[in-house]
Amino acid sequence: MAQTIAVEITGDGKIHVEYGGFVGNSCYQEAEQLKHFLKTYGVDVEVIRQDPTKNELEVRKLENQTSVGSGG
Secondary structure, three states: OOOEEEEEEOOOOOEEEEEEOOOOOHHHHHHHHHHHHHHOOOOOOOOOOOOOOHHHHHHHHHHHHHHHHOOO
């Protein structure tokens, strides 16, 4: 799965960032890097950790089953 970072800036100036395709906590490392980058431009960011949704867990389970079954 490709790694993606989707950024949405709302009308009231709030920034919402979603990370996809990252393994384990690596998305939080990326979030911290983005936070420090934005801080250099005077933008304060709070990183909020969220557990994967049920749908994300199901997708991961499907991907794992597919990769296990596709060996050579």
